[in-house]
Amino acid sequence: MPALLEAENLEAQYGWTKVLHGLGFAVESGGITAILGANGAGKTTTLRAVCGMVKTAGSVRFEGQRIDGMATEDIVRLGIAHTPEGRGTFMELTVEENLRLGAYVRKDRGAIARDFDRVYQYFPVLGQRQRQQAGTLSGGEQQMLAVARALMSRPRLLLLDEPSLGLAPLVTREIFRIVRAINKDEGVSVLLVEQNAAMALELADHAYLLETGRVVMSGSAAELRKDDSIRRSYLGY
Amino acid sequence: MDIFIQQVVSGLATGGIYASLALALVMIYQATDVVNFAQGSMAMFSTYLCWSLLQAGLPYWVAFVATLVIAFAGGILIERVVIRPVENAPILSIVIVTIGLLVILVSVAGWIYSYIQKPFPSPFPNKPIKIGNIVFGAHDLGAIGITLVVLLLLFLFFRYTTLGLAMRAAAQNPTSSRLCGIRVGWMLALGWGLAATFGAVAGMIVAPVVFLDPNMMGGIQIYAFAAATVGGFTSPLGAVVGGFLVGVTENLVGTYVSFIGTELKMTVALAMIIIVLLVKPSGLFGRSFVRRV
Amino acid sequence: MARVGGAALKTAGLALVLAVACALPFAMSGFRVFQFTQVLIYAIAILGLNMLTGFNGQISLGHGAFYGIGAYTTAIMIDKWNIGYGWTIPVAAAVCLVVGFLFGRPALRLEGLYLALATFALALAVPQILKYFEHWTGGSQGIVLSKPKAPWGLPLNEDQWLYFVTLGVLIVLFILASNLLSGRTGRAIKAIRDNHIAAEAMGVNSALYKSVVFGVSAAYTGVAGALSGIAIAFVAPDTFDVFLSFTLLTGVVIGGLATISGAIFGALFVQFVPNWAQDISKAAPWAIFGIFLIVFMYVMPHGIAGFLRLLWIRMTRSAVMRGKAEGEVQ
Numbered sequence: 133m134p135a136l137l138e139a140e141n142l143e144a145q146y147g148w149t150k151v152l153h154g155l156g157f158a159v160e161s162g163g164i165t166a167i168l169g170a171n172g173a174g175k176t177t178t179l180r181a182v183c184g185m186v187k188t189a190g191s192v193r194f195e196g197q198r199i200d201g202m203a204t205e206d207i208v209r210l211g212i213a214h215t216p217e218g219r220g221t222f223m224e225l226t227v228e229e230n231l232r233l234g235a236y237v238r239k240d241r242g243a244i245a246r247d248f249d250r251v252y253q254y255f256p257v258l259g260q261r262q263r264q265q266a267g268t269l270s271g272g273e274q275q276m277l278a279v280a281r282a283l284m285s286r287p288r289l290l291l292l293d294e295p296s297l298g299l300a301p302l303v304t305r306e307i308f309r310i311v312r313a314i315n316k317d318e319g320v321s322v323l324l325v326e327q328n329a330a331m332a333l334e335l336a337d338h339a340y341l342l343e344t345g346r347v348v349m350s351g352s353a354a355e356l357r358k359d360d361s362i363r364r365s366y367l368g369y
Numbered sequence: 370m371d372i373f374i375q376q377v378v379s380g381l382a383t384g385g386i387y388a389s390l391a392l393a394l395v396m397i398y399q400a401t402d403v404v405n406f407a408q409g410s411m412a413m414f415s416t417y418l419c420w421s422l423l424q425a426g427l428p429y430w431v432a433f434v435a436t437l438v439i440a441f442a443g444g445i446l447i448e449r450v451v452i453r454p455v456e457n458a459p460i461l462s463i464v465i466v467t468i469g470l471l472v473i474l475v476s477v478a479g480w481i482y483s484y485i486q487k488p489f490p491s492p493f494p495n496k497p498i499k500i501g502n503i504v505f506g507a508h509d510l511g512a513i514g515i516t517l518v519v520l521l522l523l524f525l526f527f528r529y530t531t532l533g534l535a536m537r538a539a540a541q542n543p544t545s546s547r548l549c550g551i552r553v554g555w556m557l558a559l560g561w562g563l564a565a566t567f568g569a570v571a572g573m574i575v576a577p578v579v580f581l582d583p584n585m586m587g588g589i590q591i592y593a594f595a596a597a598t599v600g601g602f603t604s605p606l607g608a609v610v611g612g613f614l615v616g617v618t619e620n621l622v623g624t625y626v627s628f629i630g631t632e633l634k635m636t637v638a639l640a641m642i643i644i645v646l647l648v649k650p651s652g653l654f655g656r657s658f659v660r661r662v
Numbered sequence: 663m664a665r666v667g668g669a670a671l672k673t674a675g676l677a678l679v680l681a682v683a684c685a686l687p688f689a690m691s692g693f694r695v696f697q698f699t700q701v702l703i704y705a706i707a708i709l710g711l712n713m714l715t716g717f718n719g720q721i722s723l724g725h726g727a728f729y730g731i732g733a734y735t736t737a738i739m740i741d742k743w744n745i746g747y748g749w750t751i752p753v754a755a756a757v758c759l760v761v762g763f764l765f766g767r768p769a770l771r772l773e774g775l776y777l778a779l780a781t782f783a784l785a786l787a788v789p790q791i792l793k794y795f796e797h798w799t800g801g802s803q804g805i806v807l808s809k810p811k812a813p814w815g816l817p818l819n820e821d822q823w824l825y826f827v828t829l830g831v832l833i834v835l836f837i838l839a840s841n842l843l844s845g846r847t848g849r850a851i852k853a854i855r856d857n858h859i860a861a862e863a864m865g866v867n868s869a870l871y872k873s874v875v876f877g878v879s880a881a882y883t884g885v886a887g888a889l890s891g892i893a894i895a896f897v898a899p900d901t902f903d904v905f906l907s908f909t910l911l912t913g914v915v916i917g918g919l920a921t922i923s924g925a926i927f928g929a930l931f932v933q934f935v936p937n938w939a940q941d942i943s944k945a946a947p948w949a950i951f952g953i954f955l956i957v958f959m960y961v962m963p964h965g966i967a968g969f970l971r972l973l974w975i976r977m978t979r980s981a982v983m984r985g986k987a988e989g990e991v992q
Contacts, residue, residue, distance in 0.1 A: 183548070204547040213548075220545035222538055233538050236531070237550035285550070404775065451956065458963035461721070465915045468908060469955030476949035591786065598779055636790065639783045646783075647768065650776040 134196055136161040136321050137182070137289055141190035142200075144174075144181040151177045152345045154190070159289065164315055164322040166332040166353065169342035175325040176217045178342070179291045182323070183207055183214050194289070209237050213282035214291040219274045223267030227258055230266050230277055234284030244284070251280045254310050272303035279307065283314065289321045290314070296328045304328070308335050333357045371503045376620045382509035384616020385516030389571035390586075390593035391600065391608035392520075393564035398602055400540035400560050401456075403463045407470035409586030409593070411447070412568030414474050415440040416576050416585070417482055419569075420489060429492045433573060437566050444565025448558040456557075478583040489576035512574045519570050520609055523563070536560060588635065592619070595638040598645050601655025610653065615641060683829060687822040695821040697933060699893050702828040703886045704929035706835055708913040709922065710882025715911070716919035717843055718875045719855030721774060724781030725910050727788040728758045728880040730902030732887025737805040737897040738798060747810050747892050751831065754888035755881040762880025766873035785907040792899035804898030807891065824893050831889065835882060840922055842878070851875055852920070883910070916958055918965025927966035931958075
């Protein structure tokens with residue numbers, strides 16, 4: 133069965149600098165895949181490449197259809213949601229408006245209203261701060277808002293960029309717990325990019341290790357957790 | 370006291386014109402960091418088109434609404450055709466393009482319609498309206514009314530419609546907007562369309578007073594800059610409040626300060642710009658930015 | 663290898679341009695010589711503005727004011743005190759240097775748009791101010807001067823003499839600018855443009871540099887104004903309006919932001935293209951000019967000098983240089 137998302141020979145560059153070199157990876161339908169690596173390895177660039185936010189070469193397929201070369205706003209309409217690095221919150225808009233924008237591409241009014249309830253169930257703190265300006269939320273709350281906004285589009289694939297960045301471990305744990313719940317209960321596949329390898333490997337089924345724009349290791353999360361070199365370089369013990 | 374109120378109302382009427390044009394300037398600046406120097410001449414050209422429609426026999430309000438629609442379409446067209454090819458160029462290059470547009474519009478208007486001033490009708494009767502002891506011009510009150518209606522519609526649009534929300538989002542954060550599926554390019558075009566519409570409103574309100582000619586909006590655009598500076602170039606609400614403030618101040622200063630005759634009237638606008646820039650550059654409603662490096 | 667060849671080619675090119683420039687006034691009519699003198703004058707003014715806006719990132723919509731101050735300084739000195747025109751040029755430079763520096767200080771807190779607005783207001787005010795101080799400036803009538811003759815019995819008519827005077831001043835000023843804008847000072851100036859907070863963090867006294875650059879930039883434009891007063895032999899308030907400031911800014915952008923050669927290209931554009939536009943269409947010449955402006959920006963968004971630089975890089979085909987140049991052109 134073909135994977136939900138498949139990248140082959142993916143290359144990406146910023147201006148004249150090539151950042152990704154012949155990447156290949158896949159996300160299975162219903163699964164959680166993690167991309168690990170140190171700072172500057174190209175993890176964020178990978179997600180941006182999938183979404184058409186950087187200049188790419190090579191192929192990216194979503195549900196069998198090629199999406200490389202498409203504009204970001206069109207890729208997103210196919211059922212992919214991207215929570216960007218830094219969360220991409222609309223700071224000057226309210227929490228509720230941020231969520232409404234998440235549902236922008238949808239036309240089913242009634243279902244959107246129900247999804248608001250669903251999202252507030254996952255993240256009660258957002259429900260409490262509906263009319264508050266998003267820029268005044270704490271880092272953890274903004275991260276929740278970003279994930280919630282992504283959910284509002286009812287995606288089949290969720291791209292999560294460094295959700296733990298700048299957050300306390302407890303908050304991160306909470307977010308990861310919710311991501312697992314979303315994956316199990318709603319069947320949303322996840323492509324997770326993370327520096328925090330320990331947490332990522334707990335959550336994911338499958339993982340890739342990136343070093344300077346190349347995949348240097350891949351396998352099931354269980355395998356990678358047991359691997360000595362990864363333990364020493366990335367898990368710190 | 371009566372004179373005071375008269376001048377205030379008169380100032381609010383001209384202020385409404387400044388507010389409309391300032392709003393147009395701020396809308397585009399907010400979304401693109403570009404000051405559209407052609408805003409006034411776009412308004413002038415729209416007003417000439419209205420004049421043509423009136424010459425063709427259309428009743429005033431039909432021509433008015435038709436002009437708004439044409440201006441809207443024209444604004445979208447200009448953004449997609451003229452601005453889009455340079456949208457990634459340095460800001461100053463885009464500004465030069467708007468200057469080119471300004472010059473083209475004035476020149477073409479002069480070519481088609483000549484530089485001779487033309488009278489432009491007001492939909493409001495010429496006779497004055499008496500409220501209590503004070504006499505007001507019907508056109509002044511009508512101008513204030515139209516401005517307020519347009520602003521109200523705009524406010525409702527931005528606050529309560531999805532499209533309005535999407536436009537606000539696209540102006541604030543284009544990258545995140547794309548991730549929500551918003552077609553940012555078209556949102557910009559819509560912004561230009563709306564801005565052109567406000568400009569047209571300003572043009573059609575002021576034309577009966579100053580008479581229609583290709584250079585009609587030059588001085589008004591300067592006042593619109595003052596309005597946007599006073600209110601804050603990053604705040605649409607500020608642009609509107611600034612417009613009314615500038616209009617009223619200009620009138621009051623002109624009435625009560627003796628050595629400011631009609632010649633030095635523009636000095637008021639300039640003085641307001643300088644004072645605001647010295648005291649609080651971001652204007653009354655603008656935000657001072659904290660930049661992260 | 664490409665670098666060495668490049669430098670030699672550059673020097674040869676400059677020498678050629680200089681030779682042509684010196685030969686010009688003998689090959690054409692008096693009016694044409696006058697036009698080219700005006701080109702040289704604009705080039706000095708545009709270089710001044712480019713220093714401030716292109717290299718230092720401070721946008722000025724009011725440099726016409728300094729042009730006017732320079733012109734009137736010259737006119738008043740010649741008309742009221744009978745001072746030789748040659749002496750008026752450094753005085754005009756000094757006056758504008760001081761005024762520019764003084765204006766630059768309070769303007770320090772203003773960024774981008776706000777500085778543009780402040781200078782715009784300045785530009786609007788200048789004609790009014792000039793008319794107001796009638797006793798000195800001759801009010802709306804302006805001041806009439808006489809064209810200087812070539813000294814020491816040189817076989818040059820007035821237009822040719824003025825051309826060479828202007829050329830001489832231009833060469834001196836361009837060499838000065840070139841030295842100022844390369845090396846440590848130039849890097850500091852550009853650093854302030856690109857990221858003034860980081861520049862400060864590295865020890866650059868941003869406030870001092872910005873004010874000084876403002877002053878120097880004003881001085882250059884003031885010299886241009888002085889020369890124009892001498893060349894045209896007449897100054898009047900309405901010449902130095904907002905339109906002039908926009909013309910100078912147009913020259914900067916068309917020529918190429920943050921380039922020295924761009925000043926010449928920009929000056930040629932603003933002097934001759936309006937005339938061509940009139941030749942093309944008597945009825946709506948400014949429409950043609952506007953179209954020229956827009957098309958130029960489409961084809962060369964970084965100006966003529968920027969375009970030529972890109973062309974040069976592509977031709978020498980050095981990938982390393984390309985990466986570096988693209989980064990700069992950004």
